[in-house]
Amino acid sequence: MRSAVVVGAGIGGLAAAGALARSGWKVTLLERDDRLRPGRAALVLWPNGVRALRALGLAGGLEGISTPVPAAGIRRPDGTWLVQPGAVDLTGEIGSPPVVVHREDLHDAFIAALGEQVDVRGGIAVQSARVRRDRPAVGDGRVTFEADLVVAADGPDSAVRRRLAAASTFASGGFAAWRAVIPWYRAPEIPAGTELHGEVLGNGQRFAYASLGERGSAGGSTRGGMYWVATVPGALRPEPPTGQLALLRRWFAGWPAPIAQLLAATEADDLVQEPVGEVTPLPETFGVVAGAGGFALVGDAAHAMPHHLAQGASLALEDVATLQTVLAELAVPAALGEYSRIRKPRILRVLQQSRKAAAVLQVRGRLAASLARVHPRTLERAAAAATEWGGPTG
Ligand SMILES: Cc1cc2nc3c(=O)[nH]c(=O)nc-3n(C[C@H](O)[C@H](O)[C@H](O)COP(=O)(O)OP(=O)(O)OC[C@H]3O[C@@H](n4cnc5c(N)ncnc54)[C@H](O)[C@@H]3O)c2cc1C
Incomplete structure (x- = not known):
């Protein structure tokens, strides 16, 4: 029986561990935290991510926990439209819209799919x-784990990547970001005529929000509520969460409804501040042969990028779908070469789109006023282009 060690129990690691185990591998999953904890808040899965989940046999887990995100358009801070709702088709080749899902629900679905x-x-x-002994091995200074394959899914600051591709580091993208989910029982009333999903963009700042299910849907098996994500130029804030919340309320004061209502209903404990950045340069290869086996880099460990296109989790799932497919056909060293050959150009394409999106978000001041009509549409087109994925083999 072939054996694998998966490092990191985020979205990429959980998907990889489950996929390999279901394909008959003996899998050990290593996580830095004492127990497997879901990431907080929520995330958007694009049609390519849903398709990758389908390839992994996990799409069934999305039923009942995901909410479609309509093409809600983009407004300016004064409430006028930059991009009218529905102006850009976000459904991708498979014709379904992006979905938003609570990370705890997704985590539960992945844990359930790990099996025994x-x-x-x-x-x-x-x-x-x-x-070690002609096989890849990882260790924490006390215990060493060796296997035919090591999957490095240990996130943007990957310790495994540091050893394999020392030149590639996680560099700040010049933004700070916050996410939160306000559970339905204390979510604000959304003013009549205001969409439950939307995005507002101006002066280098961005605020997007989406509803997780319908009000009152909590109490079932899923966690409902209002999700929002705010992006602001600058570095991570050192203040405690109450101070960060006060800053967010100030920065977004006067922006259209329901932003003030959402920020007023947010509690400091809901806030998740995260670094926004990019692994640069990309590792030369995402598959490193080691003796008769090797290491595969997946998800943010391989190619973390700013969240402007909300593609990170979808790309991690694509990585795992490709890895599973090539390992079904080839011995580990050959499979790793094929894995990297397939994934590198795809990641470079999405990175290019991500940079276009960053350029839109970074437009500030007077330049923003003159370019505003063109650029936000570029943002949506970049998002739509990033969803075009040729499937696990290419
Ligand atoms: C503000 C923001 C909004 C975002 N929104 C979206 C979105 O809407 N849609 C989307 O697809 N993506 C989004 N992303 C990106 C997405 O969250 C990430 O791309 C995704 O979570 C990456 O998953 P991962 O499994 O590769 O890494 P991670 O989720 O970082 O998981 C890494 C795991 O490895 C563990 N670990 C780390 N180091 C070690 C070690 N040395 N040993 C053992 N374990 C270790 C960690 O504890 C963690 O459990 C967003 C990101 C940000 C910052």
Whole structure:
């Protein structure tokens, strides 16, 4: 039986561990935290991500926990339209819209799909990656784990990537970002005539919001509420969460409804501040041969990029779908070469779109006023272009 060690139990790691176990591999999943915790808040899965989930046999887990996101358009801070609702088709080749899902619900679905075959070890912060007895091995300074394949899914600051591709580092993208979900029981009333999904863009700042299910849907098996994500130029804020919340309320004061209502209903504990950045340069290869086996870099460990297109999780799922497909056909070293050959050009294409989106978001001051009509549409077109994925083999 072939064996794999998966490092990191985020979206990429959980999907990889489950996919390999279902394909007959003996899998050990290592996570730095003591227990498997979901990421907080929510995320959008684009049609390519849903398609990758389908390829992995996990799309069924989305039923009942995801809410379609309509093409809600983009407004200016004064409430006028930059892009009218429905002006850009976001449904991708498979004709379904993006969906928004609570990360805890997605986490539960992935855990359920792990099955009994995965040996989960919490409290293991991997520090080393090397070849041992002709196989790849990782360790935390106390225990070493070796296998035919090591999947590095340990996020943007990947310790495994640092060992394999030391020149590639996670660099700030010049933004700070916050996400929150306000559960329905304390979500604000949304003023009549205001959409439950939307986006407002101006002067380098961006505020997007979406509803997770319908008001009152909490209490079932899923976590409902109002989700929002705010992006602001600058570095991460050092203030405690109450101070960050006060800043957000000030920065977005006067922006159209329901932004003030959402920020007023947000509690400091709801806030998740996250760095926005990019792994640069991209590792030369996402598959490193080590003896008779090797290492695969997936998700943010391989190619973290700013969240402007909300593609990070979808790309991690694409990575895993490709990895699973090539490993079904080839021995590990050959599969890793094929994996990288397929994934590198795809990631470079999305990165290019992500940079276009960043250029739109960075437009500030007088320039913003003159370019505003052109650029936001570029943002939506970039998002739509990023959803075009040729499937696990290309
Ligand atoms: C503000 C914001 C909004 C976003 N919105 C979206 C969105 O709407 N849609 C979308 O698709 N993407 C979105 N993203 C990106 C998305 O969250 C990430 O791309 C995705 O979570 C990456 O998953 P991952 O499994 O690769 O890494 P992670 O989620 O970072 O998981 C890494 C795991 O590895 C563990 N770990 C780390 N180091 C070690 C170690 N040394 N040893 C063992 N374990 C370790 C961590 O504890 C963690 O569990 C957003 C990002 C931001 C910042």
